[in-house]
Amino acid sequence: MRNHRSTALAAGVLAAGVMLTQQACAPTKDEAAPPAATTAPATTAAPDMSGSTAPGKSDSKEPNSSDSKTPEESPSEAKAGDILAGKRQVVIRPVQASESILAVDDKGRLNATDGDSEHNLFVLVPNGDKYSIKTAKANKSGEADCMGIKASGSNPLTVVATACDASRSGQRFTITKEKKDQNGRPTYAISSEGAFLQIPSDAGLIAEELGDSPLRTTYAFVDNGPAKLPSLD
Numbered sequence: 235m236r237n238h239r240s241t242a243l244a245a246g247v248l249a250a251g252v253m254l255t256q257q258a259c260a261p262t263k264d265e266a267a268p269p270a271a272t273t274a275p276a277t278t279a280a281p282d283m284s285g286s287t288a289p290g291k292s293d294s295k296e297p298n299s300s301d302s303k304t305p306e307e308s309p310s311e312a313k314a315g316d317i318l319a320g321k322r323q324v325v326i327r328p329v330q331a332s333e334s335i336l337a338v339d340d341k342g343r344l345n346a347t348d349g350d351s352e353h354n355l356f357v358l359v360p361n362g363d364k365y366s367i368k369t370a371k372a373n374k375s376g377e378a379d380c381m382g383i384k385a386s387g388s389n390p391l392t393v394v395a396t397a398c399d400a401s402r403s404g405q406r407f408t409i410t411k412e413k414k415d416q417n418g419r420p421t422y423a424i425s426s427e428g429a430f431l432q433i434p435s436d437a438g439l440i441a442e443e444l445g446d447s448p449l450r451t452t453y454a455f456v457d458n459g460p461a462k463l464p465s466l467d
Contacts, residue, residue: 314420317455318409320359323370325456328433329415336439336453338369344381344393345438353379353395357461364406367424369395370461378463380405383426383441391429391441403427412452421452 316322326336328346337351338344347354355370357378367381379395383404386392399405403426410423424431429441432451 314455317457318358318360318365320357321461323355323357323458323461325354325458326356327454327456329421329452329454330450331433334433338379338395342395343438344395346433355458356381357463358409358455361400361406365409366398366400366405367407368398368463370458370463372463381407383429390437393431393439393441412449415454417454419454419456421454423449423452 317324328334328336331346334346334348335354336344336356337347337354339347339351353369353371357368357370359366359368368378369380370378373379378398380398381393382396382402384392384394384396396405406426408425410425412421412423415421426441428443430444430449430451431439431441431453432449433439434450
């Protein structure tokens, strides 16, 4: 009987030892290993902020439309082609006398003025490789006048309004592009048969050959809308 109890006691002690050993080998809650059947999610490298960004966004700051396109031409530049095609009526402004414009005075002479005038708008009509300078407003006969060179003996040549005759050399003007004015408008020299339209301080507008003298007067054409004459031929 004593041997049987000893055997049973020994078996119990052995079982208890096995259980303690299993508990000692098992991880605690804080040290629990991840489930063997679960695969860790793949990690994605953080984006390199010096180069690429998330899909749908540009790699770098894109220039806005105003940065990327060529600056537009000024209105005067954009219309210069129409002005020199006889499609626009213009004020002819001497660059060196910015407060004045050209106009036909009450004696029929083209001159610089800083006042009002009935004929202060002009149309530049191509005439071969030259131009006719016509009044934008018709005269009493319903036709435009043309500017023409007038000789007066030994006096300087002047420019007057007269009936248009495209074949007359004195009505055919050369318009040569010069530097832009302070407002960014292109400027032009105007001449006929080598005589340039200039404005000396004491003689009004005259036409004179330069010789060794510098060009003293250039002009800006200030757009004033579509030419309104019924016929510019």
